[in-house]
Amino acid sequence: MKESTRQKVWVSGTPKLWIRHPQGGRQCPGCHHPIFERAVCEVLEEMGIASNTIGVPGVGCGARMFMVVNVDFVTTAHGRPPDVATAVKRIYPDRLVYTYQGDGDCLSIGMGSFMSAAARGEKFTIIMSNNSNYGTTGGQMAPTTLMGQKTTTTPEGRQPIHGYPIHAAELITQLKGVVYSARTAVNNPTNYQRTKKYLKTAFQKQFANLGLTFLEVLSACPADWHMTPLESLEWMEQKMIPEYPLGEFKNVDKIE
C-alpha cells in the first residue's frame, strides 16, 4: 500500500456549519461525500460567506449535502441544478450559488443543462462528484464508469458497446463561457487540502462575475464497488486517478 493511502490525520471537532442529525449520518461506511461536505463547510466558514450562500443539490447521494451543511438550498429535478442555479444567480448576483451533483446527474440526464449553462457562461459554480457509478440506486453503470469496471448493469465489465468514460473537467474547458475547471479528490490529507484550495479558487472566481466555474471531485463508493473502505482507496489510486488525472485544466481571468 502506498504511503499516501495510509496517511492518518487527527481531526477534532466539526465545522460550525455542520448540522448534526440525531439518527446519525445516512452514508455507507467509507463514503467520501461527508469528507467533501466537511471541506465545503470549512471553505464557506473561512471565506465568511455561508449566510450569503444558496446551494442547489441534484438527485443522488450528494443531495444529502444540504441536510448537513447549514445554508439555504433549493432542491431540483434530476439533472436540472444548472437550470435552477441560472435563475437564482441571475436574480441574486451577489449571492454565492453552487450546485452539487453526481456524475449521473451532471453528465447523463443533465448533460444538456450542464453544457448549456457553461456555454452561456453562467456565473455560478458546478461541483460534480465522480464515483464512477450510480450510488443511490445500487451501483449501475454511470457515464464515468471505467472500461472493464463491473457494475450491476455491466455485469461482465464495461465494454466498448457501452460507450466510453466522459472526462468532464477536460471536456468543459472547450466552452468559452468556462473560466475555471479542475479535478480533485479527497482520498488523502494532501488531496483534501488541494480540494479546499480549488474550492476557494472557484468561489473567488465566481465573484469576479466572469463565467462558469467547475470542480470535479473523485469520490469512493465502497458499498457499490463491493470493496472495503481501504481497498477502495487503493483502487482509486491505481485505477481511477490514472484515468481521471487531478489538477487545474482551465483558469482564465477574462473571456476572449
Next chain:
Amino acid sequence: MAERIFVQANEAVGWGALSADCMCFFGYPITPQNEITEWFARELPKRGKIFVQAQCETAAINMLYGAASVGVRAITSTSGPGWGLMQETMSNGANAEVPFVVVLVQRGGPGAGTTQHAQMDYISTTKGGGQGGYKTPVLAPASVQETHDLVQYAFYIADKHRTPVIVLTDAIVGQTAEPLEVKKLDFGPLPPKDWAAIGSKYHKDGKRVGISCAQGWSGQPPYFTYQSFLEHLNKKYPLIEETEQKYETWQTDDAKLICVAYGYTARVCLEAAMMARREGLKVGVIRPITLWPFPSNIIKEKIAQKARFLVVEDSLGQMVEDVKCVVQGKTDVHFLGMLARHQPGAGGMIFPDRVLQEVKKLL
C-alpha cells in the same frame, strides 16, 4: 376613457405580466406561442428584468422553478410537445409549493400534432399531467383583455395558495388582436414570502430555509413525515376547489339548453346563442374561467333548473367528462367536438352556424 393599445393576446400576456411585477421570463421557441417569447425578449432587458432563452422546455420550467424558489414572480409559455416536457417540474413545483405561472397556448395533438389551434390539453392541465397526484389551478381567458387580466390574477392565485398556475389559451385566442387597456389590478393583500431561499442572513431569525420538491420525505420542515404532507395536500386542494371557482354566464336564467365552453369556443357559443335567441330559442352559455377548480356549483344550480347541456370544445371530448361528472345522469349532456370543424384540415374551426345547427337539433 383610458388609453388602449391594439395587440394580440399573446402580447397581452407580456403586458399582464409586467402589470403583475413579473421579474423573469424563461422560454423556448415553439409555435403558436412565439410572439410571447419574442415580446419578453424585447421588453424585459430594457426594464432591467431577466430574459433567458433556455436550451429546451425542461430547462425553461426549471429556471422558472428556481426563480420562484427565491421568491420572485416569473413566467414561461409553451405549447404542445413543450408542455409534455414540462410535466416533471410542474409536479415538483406542486410538491415544493413554489408559485409560478405557465402560459399554455394549445395546439393540435396528440404528439407533434399540428402547429394550429385546438383545445386538447384540458385533461393534461386540469388533472395533473405529471407524476404523482397533484392539481394546479387552470385559468382560461377568451379575449385579449381577459388574457392580460387573468395573467395578473394567475400570479395572485399562485402566491395566495403557493402553487404553480396555468393560463390556458389556444392559437385562436393567442393570435387574435383586439384593443387592450393595460392596467394594474389589485386583488388584495398576500402573505410575505418568508419561505424563499435567499440566503440565511436575509431571514428574520437568521435560520436557513430550504425548498424541497420531496416534501414529507426529505425530513425538512414543516412536514417531517410523508403522512403529514399528504394531510396538508388533502386540505389544500379542497380549499381551492371550494373558494376559487370562476365562471361567466349569459342568459342562463330561463335557458332550456346551456352551451358549456371555454376559450375560443366560448365566443363561438355566445355568437350561436345570440342567433338562437333571435329565433326565440331559449339558449344560454356557461363559460368556465377556472377549469380547475371546475365551476361545478353553477352547473349544479342549472341542473335544478332542469336545463340540458351542450358541451362545445375543439377536442375529441375532454371537458365534457367534468360536466358529466357533475351532472351524474340527472339531465342530458351532449357534445360537439372537433369533428364538427368547418373543414377537415388542421386549420378547420367550429363555427357558430354549426353550433346553432346542433342547438336546433336538440331543442
